[in-house]
Amino acid sequence: MTALDDPLEPVLGAKSATALESALGLSTVGDLLRHYPRRYAERGELTDIAGLEVDEHVTVLAKVQRVSKRRMRNRPGSILEVRITDGKHDLTCAFFNQAWRERELLPERRGLFAGKVTAFRGQLQLSHPEYQLLEGDVDQAVVEEFAAALLPVYPSAQGLPSWSIARCVRQVLDIWDEPSDPLPDELRQRFSLAGLPDALRWIHRPDGWPAVQAARQRLKWDEALAVQLTLAQRRKLSGARPARPNPRRAGGILDAFDQRLPFALTDGQRAVGEDIAAELAGEHPMNRLLQGEVGSGKTVVALRAMLQVVDAGRQAAMLAPTEVLAAQHARSLREMLGDLAQGGELGGSELATRVALLTGSMPAAQRKQALLDVASGAAGIVVGTHALIQDRVSFAELGLVVVDEQHRFGVEQRDALRTRAGEDVSPHVLVMTATPIPRTVAMTVYGDLEVSALREMPAGRSPISTSVVPVAEKPAWLDRAWQRIREEVAAGHQAYVVCPRIGDDDSDVDVADADTDDTAGSARRGKSAKGAKSGKKAAKSSESDGDRRPPLAVTEVAALLAEGPLAGLRIGVLHGRLPADDKDAVMRAFAAGEVDVLVATTVVEVGVNVPNATVMAIMDAERFGVSQLHQLRGRVGRGSAPGLCLLVSEAPAGTASRERLDAVASTLDGFELARLDLELRREGDILGEAQSGRKSGLKMLSLLRDEDVIAEARQTAQQVVESDPELTRHQGLAAMVAELVDEDRAEYLEKT
């Protein structure tokens, strides 16, 4: 008797169970069966080596091409280098002091090779691979497995190759008790879906491609439906909550602001503004996403919404992802408002309110004053970082929350906000993002929000051109890049140099873009932390280690530039570890033109607005995500002079990293880039805040390719939740939701 939630140990024995648990976090029979093959190797076909990514743990089916042996230079011992090929591209596997392998790794033999992909002198390598030969004197079980037409290839880990996982899965499938199907028969028939036990069997041990297809379709459906049921429940709950209405008031602060606006609103700004105004006046909370490219004028829209709420005697909070950005927002809101922001001050307008800035690391006295203004209601507008939600800041009466730059702010944080207006009312919520969102993503990640978009740009923006600077092949181009920066500065402009790491003692801390209170962005940080760690290892180990060097750091690069290629220019440094005052001072100096070149982490990624900056060099550009690069380059070309963005990278030509950079350089179409980003991030865990490694993440469903499934599931979920909000009559579905949304999150949902 073996059920899905039974532990693995009685089935597989302690050794295998421990390996699965520690390498992949799989502890139950269900966990293992939900660890789906990443792909299938087909008999007679070799794996495409060109598609491999550095740092990935891969299993490839390849053929031995040639083998050579040499002595190590710096220490005793020998290296056996085995070149394997897919027929077109090849890969080197290096073995230390294992010359005996020469006897079995004979040219022309085929086998599975598993290990981490590294780059060494521009060549891809598999470091310390494990392998299983499929010809010669080999493990019969593996060969038999392969006699089936399709061999599953699992996401694997060091010490736990794909073929060991396959063996464990087979053992489980030999003795399991088929689980009951959570999907009602009626739904299964309506959408012609396979039963769950069949789907699980076929995904692991298919007898051909049709079985794989049927299994995938069913498993995708389950994931899509679970997500959509969760979202439908959220929408129902949050839409039903009461909110306080903020009707527009004639002759108030909003009218006064509109009268002194120095430009005409674009049609888009006006139309979105009207939708928002109507919703703010309603008795249920607005939950709206405003999407618009960098520079499309979202801030004005948000400010007008906030003023409508202030006119109704309530407060509006604006949340930014970093302290730098919060400070900048506060400053630009005050500037735009002029004397309308000088409430209670001499010379302030009669209608005026106050803009309070509240960040995690403010000096105590300043923070206390801000908190007082917020609590008393003197500050109609409160700008802060996400710390605003975490701390128990008390508002006099919070009516609206504006969240800027959504891509760092998840569904859960939004839920947390909805309880901030009081026991039984929700604030209105306006979320703003500059990352264009494909429809499927809008239906899932933002499935709890209505979506509006600003499609046109205000007049007077300049084009940005982007080039890749491939330092591996063309080192001279880097000199040219610094020269370009000198030229721009000589012409009276300014420059950014962006690095992935802060520097000094952070080599194994995940601080690539750490601002003290940046709550999300874990995927990026995870990535750079990994880079930093492997870099450390590389520094210690031998000539043959192909691990990467640590990412370039702000403090180090700034020092090098100051002494070398940019000597004589005024260089400033900005990163998340600086005290808030220093950050602010640097930003001010840069905005005032007192700093020529700002060397910074991704703290400049969002919202920073210095129109005189015309060139940006992004160092180790391959370490950043596509959307992030797009955001970053949005910092230049904000004035009348054209912008230039240089993506500096050592990634060898032809690698996936390099192709991604070429893609960013080739288009300014944010939509296209958002798609690409999604594809490359493998979508991670789109539901929750953890972007990587959560067991409950979507495994099978692709937001890019499965639009039909998502749309059908959304409609179905809506119907089910309409008639049975708590899913009490759909126990199977309720269980599916619980499996996807892990337990504390489900609890969270109930609270809101």
Ligand code: ADP
């Ligand atoms: P976003 O937040 O969408 O990146 P901003 O709101 O910061 O964009 O706007 C970018 C710049 O364009 C700001 O300087 C803003 O004052 C200006 N702007 C906004 N709307 C208009 C408009 N309708 N006409 C002209 N300039 C505008």
Ligand code: MG
């Ligand atoms: Mg903005």
